[in-house]
Amino acid sequence: MRAVTVDSVPASPAVTEADTPRPEAGELLVKVAAASLNGIDVATAAGYLQGMMEHRFPLILGKDFAGTVEALGEGVEGFAAGDEVFGVVMKPFLGAGSLAQYVTVPAGHSLARIPAGLKAQDAGALGLAGATAADSLNAVALVEHETVLISGAAGGVGSLAVQLAAARGAVVIATARPGAQTDFVTGLTGAEVHVVDFTGDLRAQVRDIAPDGVDAVLHLAGDGAQLADLVRPGGRIASPAGLTQDAVKGKDVTIHPIMADPNAPTLTALAEQVASGALRVPVTATYPLAQAAQAFAAFAASTPGKIAVSCS
Ligand SMILES: NC(=O)c1ccc[n+]([C@@H]2O[C@H](COP(=O)([O-])OP(=O)(O)OC[C@H]3O[C@@H](n4cnc5c(N)ncnc54)[C@H](OP(=O)(O)O)[C@@H]3O)[C@@H](O)[C@H]2O)c1
Structure with missing residues (x-):
């Protein structure tokens, strides 16, 4: 073969x-x-x-x-x-x-x-990107009206996570480069997504939208420790990209390291969401x-x- x-x-x-x-x-x-x-x-x-x-x-x-x-x-x-x-x-x-x-x-x-x-x-x-996105959102237990920052939103995992987070009724802040990446992320879901430019002053852009800090972060790219500064006290970070609790010592934030588990129930749930038109x-x-x-x-x-x- x-x-x-x-x-x-x-x-x-x-x-x-x-x-x-x-x-x-x-x-x-x-x-x-x-x-x-x-x-x-x-x-x-x-x-x-x-x-x-x-x-x-x-x-x-x-x-x-x-x-x-x-x-x-x-x-x-x-x-x-x-x-x-x-x-x-x-x-x-x-x-x-x-x-x-x-x-x-x-x-x-x-x-x-x-x-x-x-x-x-x-x-x-x-399979892998979907399970990573779903496992990350489940780890931070994101619920309606919470604000989530998705760092790496234009990638495979991020572009699925943006849709899944929006479907939970969360306020989504998504990072992207200006231009084609931003257009791509904006078009991912019918829901409003706040796109921020990770090549610019990320902190200022996120604080404009969430002055007290975001409830949760999906760390798919970028400097995880810097992202932890954008989380409100008591907030959560899911990281399939290697961030550990040790790296944010002294900060009131819980890190959930993610090793994706693409088990049959997770894959079936993702497939059904695509088949129903809820996920692209x-x-x-x-x-x-x-x-x-x-x-x-x-x-x-x-x-x-x-x-x-x-x-x-
Ligand atoms: N632990 C697990 O089980 C597991 C499973 C799957 C994936 N992962 C990890 O999850 C992460 C995402 O995977 P993926 O497949 O979605 O990767 P990907 O398709 O390469 O996406 C990463 C995205 O992040 C962007 N980016 C680069 N630097 C950034 C920065 N400083 N701030 C914000 N965004 C930035 C990239 O943009 P440019 O391309 O323009 O630079 C790209 O759009 C990777 O680290 C991957 O290794 C882990």
Whole structure:
């Protein structure tokens, strides 16, 4: 099969011929229709995850996938060939990724069915970013009328988080560069979103909107400790981007470090919101598998939203 691989790290991802995986007991073999890029794919290729996770070479990159069940491993029940599924590769090693024509995944976790009304291309861009956004909002327990600052709002996680936060009835302050990024963030939801320019005086802009500080922050980018200064006393920060309580010592703010858990209920809930029209998967560019290198270049070049890869 064709797959996006690296033979060592750091290295530039390349489209190569790889062995088609066989499903082990409890696994599904999925024919991948669509996948998408996430920061972890770029970080893996750049060698940043060395020493943190086992790397199996040639290493196939990719976390998100959507496609069709092709074959079942021993003992799998509840699925049949032809079922349409999507999810996230969550194996305890790197190398069996989804940027490929086929991927094997456990049938019991990090996988859900694609409901009617959700296109495979969108499903392939939803799993990891959507779960990270949902887990972050749940961690800070954001409720109606609270004010949330989403730092990194134009990215894959941020553009889903903006929509989910607005749907909770929160006042959303979203960071973006002036120009195309700001236009993109403004257009994410019908609800009003306050867009602030993170390349300017962020503190002044946020204080204009929330003079006493925001109730919560989603730290998806930027300096987390500086963001903590924009939170009201007793406020909360969710950080999938590595901020810890230690980094804000002495400040009356609770840090919730996030390790996204794209479990089946979370994926199903996200998929249903998309299918009902309540949530839009913000795919802004789609590349064929053969042009994966261009997709990685686009990810590095400030492309807002999600970058999808068509694998069929
Ligand atoms: N822990 C987990 O389980 C988990 C899971 C998924 C993602 N993550 C992390 O979550 C973060 C967001 O992921 P993502 O996929 O959404 O990344 P992304 O698509 O690269 O988005 C990041 C966004 O932040 C913007 N940005 C850069 N510097 C900024 C600053 N100083 N202030 C505000 N915004 C800034 C970027 O704009 P430009 O491109 O114009 O610079 C980009 O729009 C990443 O750190 C990723 O590693 C963690």
